[in-house]
Amino acid sequence: MAEIFVLAEHRQGQLRDITFEMLTKARELAEKANAEPAAVILGKNVKDYAKNLADYAKKVLLVEDEKLENFNSEAYQKVLSHLIKDYKPLLTIIGHTSYGVELAPRLAAALNIPLATDCIDLAFEGEAFTITRQMYSGKVNVKAALRKSESYMVTVRQAAFQAQKPPTPLNGQIVEVPSPLTEEIVTKRFLEYVLPPPGGVDITAAEVLVGIGRGIKDQSNIPMVEELAKTLGGVLACSRPIVDKGWLPSDRQVGTSGKTVKPKLYIALGISGAFQHVLGMKNSDLIIAVNKDPKAPIFSFSDYGVVEDLFKVVPVLKNKISDLKAQKGIA
Amino acid sequence: MDIIVCVKHVPETAEAELKIDATGKGIEKAGLVFDINEWDDYALEEAVRMKEKFGGTVTAITVGPEDSESTLRKCLARGADKAIRLTDPKFASSDAYATAKILHSVIKNLHFDLILTGAQAGDDGSAVVGPVLAELLGIPHATMVKKIEFTNGKAIVNRELEGGLEERLEVKLPALFTVQTGINEPRYVSIMGIRKAMQKEVKVMGLADIGLSENDVGEAGSWLRIEKLYVPPVEKQTEFLKGSPDEIATKIVEILKSRGLI
Numbered sequence A: 001m002a003e004i005f006v007l008a009e010h011r012q013g014q015l016r017d018i019t020f021e022m023l024t025k026a027r028e029l030a031e032k033a034n035a036e037p038a039a040v041i042l043g044k045n046v047k048d049y050a051k052n053l054a055d056y057a058k059k060v061l062l063v064e065d066e067k068l069e070n071f072n073s074e075a076y077q078k079v080l081s082h083l084i085k086d087y088k089p090l091l092t093i094i095g096h097t098s099y100g101v102e103l104a105p106r107l108a109a110a111l112n113i114p115l116a117t118d119c120i121d122l123a124f125e126g127e128a129f130t131i132t133r134q135m136y137s138g139k140v141n142v143k144a145a146l147r148k149s150e151s152y153m154v155t156v157r158q159a160a161f162q163a164q165k166p167p168t169p170l171n172g173q174i175v176e177v178p179s180p181l182t183e184e185i186v187t188k189r190f191l192e193y194v195l196p197p198p199g200g201v202d203i204t205a206a207e208v209l210v211g212i213g214r215g216i217k218d219q220s221n222i223p224m225v226e227e228l229a230k231t232l233g234g235v236l237a238c239s240r241p242i243v244d245k246g247w248l249p250s251d252r253q254v255g256t257s258g259k260t261v262k263p264k265l266y267i268a269l270g271i272s273g274a275f276q277h278v279l280g281m282k283n284s285d286l287i288i289a290v291n292k293d294p295k296a297p298i299f300s301f302s303d304y305g306v307v308e309d310l311f312k313v314v315p316v317l318k319n320k321i322s323d324l325k326a327q328k329g330i331a
Numbered sequence B: 001m002d003i004i005v006c007v008k009h010v011p012e013t014a015e016a017e018l019k020i021d022a023t024g025k026g027i028e029k030a031g032l033v034f035d036i037n038e039w040d041d042y043a044l045e046e047a048v049r050m051k052e053k054f055g056g057t058v059t060a061i062t063v064g065p066e067d068s069e070s071t072l073r074k075c076l077a078r079g080a081d082k083a084i085r086l087t088d089p090k091f092a093s094s095d096a097y098a099t100a101k102i103l104h105s106v107i108k109n110l111h112f113d114l115i116l117t118g119a120q121a122g123d124d125g126s127a128v129v130g131p132v133l134a135e136l137l138g139i140p141h142a143t144m145v146k147k148i149e150f151t152n153g154k155a156i157v158n159r160e161l162e163g164g165l166e167e168r169l170e171v172k173l174p175a176l177f178t179v180q181t182g183i184n185e186p187r188y189v190s191i192m193g194i195r196k197a198m199q200k201e202v203k204v205m206g207l208a209d210i211g212l213s214e215n216d217v218g219e220a221g222s223w224l225r226i227e228k229l230y231v232p233p234v235e236k237q238t239e240f241l242k243g244s245p246d247e248i249a250t251k252i253v254e255i256l257k258s259r260g261l262i
């Protein structure tokens, strides 16, 4: 039976969540496509992971090698090329993560397998394999068909699929495949991890976050929103462009390349709602978004939406809250 | 150091209203403002800084119709020395894979020490062109790069991982890097730059000049064929608060009070 490969992603001793999201989707697809889900795990000393993955897949292909200790797309490409040529999976699913983005396009081109990236849905429909992805930072969804092929490849967005354990563990067979890596990879070498600078503000601990985005327009407008945050007893957070411009330090950034936050209140001011931002804040208890564009994707993740110029709303809101606090103080 | 920067001319859509066109497979472009892709802006700046430091040339290259010339002019004004525009009616509907093949057909004949692309294009967000181009050229690559240094003919780069973590890699040159935002602070275009750019030539090439066949490009040469575009379903039904700013603020205060947040 043909396999649907899922490349298990792990880093610094941990299998990453996306692995289980992908395995869940693979299981669902496999049923329809008369195939079986197979996890592929590459690394050094990763047998324990393989056992864990066996609950979720009918087969686990395990390749262990010193040279696979840290992720290196060149090494991964060599090993996966070998496995894909050998097993001819119907589909290979890889995370649209830093690792997946480094690996998948080049692997697909080398094997001449059609690839779609950053998919949020996948389907076998008759003869066709179709995918859904987004364009224009989430303002439009696209359904597309991949060029007809024996084998397909996709990268999938984080949190696009919900990880679910199979009702009963699948008890997948663990197949130890000898590493096809014969020589050292010298063109590209992993040196070390670089941790974010220590110290700073811990936005993940705040109960109230006021998040600002590019709609803030200028650094000189930041004190105004800082006031609002303070009045609410909260902390200022932001989208990536604010950090890129150097207006706030990187410890304030919410999103996939920043922090994941879950405050009691998240107020998004002038943030469009690109998924990389949304993934970092969508589980907040209460989300209020202010954006002058009624079609901004942030509104599909908010409890309350305000279609208005933030500069008109923020000062009034701040004053009302301070007034209320003053009243309470008197009473 | 000779550096090639791949740039894409994309519509600014963060604040614009998008309409799906009559074919259902694209958006209406009329009325949208186009500019250099945000990520490519950082890539170009990085290239120009390297040129200023080490000498050499910067060549900006795009696959795009006539109006993408303005993005190339911008690159020239900001310090690129040469610009190439690849254009042909047959290139229409090319996906990222076909685009990489088009770029490859020309770049393989140029001298370069380094190729920079954006980490992704703001319109399609594929993050595919750079690594595929590197594969076709047979050179190493690194994606989502936030820092580039050089030592003894090699590059040391920081790649962005998730959650603020980065990894440092050593990569042999020539190489291709896809650049992540925040790597530098792109400069503004000076009047001098614009004047100088007017005198520089933009080389235009079509399918007949690049040695590819019709089947390599456009929909025939692509991995993906768009079936339809549609407005994404909402994940959470937001309740819109309406009224004057004062009324809206009052409503927000009520909500916060009822939740015990103030």
Ligand SMILES: Cc1cc2nc3c(=O)[nH]c(=O)nc-3n(C[C@H](O)[C@H](O)[C@H](O)COP(=O)(O)OP(=O)(O)OC[C@H]3O[C@@H](n4cnc5c(N)ncnc54)[C@H](O)[C@@H]3O)c2cc1C
Pocket: A137, A212, A213, A214, A215, A216, A238, A239, A240, A241, A242, A253, A254, A255, A256, A257, A258, A259, A269, A270, A271, A272, A273, A274, A275, A276, A277, A280, A290, A291, A292, A293, A296, A308, A309, A310, A311, B014, B015, B119, B120, B144
């Ligand atoms: C690998 C990768 C990782 C990333 N990681 C992150 C991440 O961790 N966090 C993150 O945030 N992004 C991240 N991004 C970037 C992300 O894709 C978006 O580019 C970014 O989130 C957009 O930020 P924004 O919403 O502030 O800006 P924009 O998308 O430009 O939106 C600005 C918004 O402000 C509104 N606006 C403008 N003026 C006003 C006004 N006066 N009043 C009210 N509203 C106004 C506009 O309508 C618009 O919706 C990442 C991207 C990549 C490729």
Ligand SMILES: Nc1ncnc2c1ncn2[C@@H]1O[C@H](COP(=O)(O)O)[C@@H](O)[C@H]1O
Pocket: B006, B007, B008, B009, B037, B039, B040, B061, B062, B063, B064, B096, B099, B103, B116, B117, B118, B119, B120, B121, B122, B124, B125, B126, B127, B128, B129, B130
């Ligand atoms: N039409 C194009 N012309 C030149 N470069 C492009 C084009 N499309 C994409 N690129 C480059 O490839 C990068 C990634 O694009 P994509 O793979 O489409 O997300 C962009 O940031 C550009 O540097």
